[in-house]
Amino acid sequence: MFWKNCTLDDTFKTKISPYYELMTGQQYGLSFTDYKFINYRYCSNKCLNAVTCERGGFLNTDSCKYCECPNVFAGLQCERLDNSTSGCDQNQLNASTPLSTLNFSGIETCNILITASIRMTIKINVTLAYLPTFNPCFEKQALEIKHRKDKSLTGLCLCTYALNVTIESEDHYVLIQYNGKKNIIMLK
Numbered sequence: 001m002f003w004k005n006c007t008l009d010d011t012f013k014t015k016i017s018p019y020y021e022l023m024t025g026q027q028y029g030l031s032f033t034d035y036k037f038i039n040y041r042y043c044s045n046k047c048l049n050a051v052t053c054e055r056g057g058f059l060n061t062d063s064c065k066y067c068e069c070p071n072v073f074a075g076l077q078c079e080r081l082d083n084s085t086s087g088c089d090q091n092q093l094n095a096s097t098p099l100s101t102l103n104f105s106g107i108e109t110c111n112i113l114i115t116a117s118i119r120m121t122i123k124i125n126v127t128l129a130y131l132p133t134f135n136p137c138f139e140k141q142a143l144e145i146k147h148r149k150d151k152s153l154t155g156l157c158l159c160t161y162a163l164n165v166t167i168e169s170e171d172h173y174v175l176i177q178y179n180g181k182k183n184i185i186m187l188k
Contacts, residue, residue: 031154032070039068054078056152070152071139072111072175081175084110088178095122095174104143104178112176122147122174126158126165134159139177146175 030038036058047064057067057078069078084091088110093100095116104110116122124145131142137159146155149170155177156167 032068033153035068036152051077056150071144071154072146072151072177081113082111084108084112088112095120102176104180106180107182108178108180110176110178112178113173114176115173116169118172120172122169122172124167124169124174124176126162129158129160129162129165131159131162133161140179142179144175144177144179146177151175 036056039058039061043059043061046061047059050059050064051067053059053067053069055070055073055078057069057073060066060068066076067078069075069082072082074080074082081091085108087106087108091110091112093102093112093114095114100114102112114122114124124147126143126145129143134141137157139154139157141157142159144155144157145167146153147167147169148155155175158165
């Protein structure tokens with residue numbers, strides 16, 4: 001957990017993207033990774049013959065019958081993409097050359113899985129975004145791009161005006177979640 005930088009000094013510099021610095025110091029609640037660690041530390045031996053969680057989920061030890069899933073995933077074992085609202089065009093894309101383009105706007109929650117061939121990576125470029133401003137920025141507030149290999153980690157969250165933000169995946173798939181809360185939000 002990181003504390004919000006109140007002094008305007010450079011407490012740390014991220015090597016992945018400077019936009020990660022706008023995510024530090026969130027006090028909205030524990031992250032999924034925090035809950036996962038606590039569950040592992042204090043409850044990992046509670047369930048016998050339990051279900052196996054996929055995609056970085058962890059077992060709900062109250063019932064031992066289903067998993068707690070990271071943002072964007074759903075199902076008893078986190079085996080599927082969470083549902084999108086009806087205004088989202090598609091939820092699965094294949095990364096390709098020439099470029100594929102996604103546009104989001106308005107009041108929607110869209111979950112998209114982008115896949116490439118094994119051993120390939122995916123480059124995402126947010127060309128222009130007018131998103132609500134939250135500081136710090138966290139998941140489910142505007143746009144989250146899960147580009148790291150461990151998809152249970154919170155992805156890069158954008159909650160501001162953004163221009164030409166480029167990020168490359170660490171593996172062959174990327175998850176994008178767009179959360180539009182107002183009609184004035186736009187993303188290309």
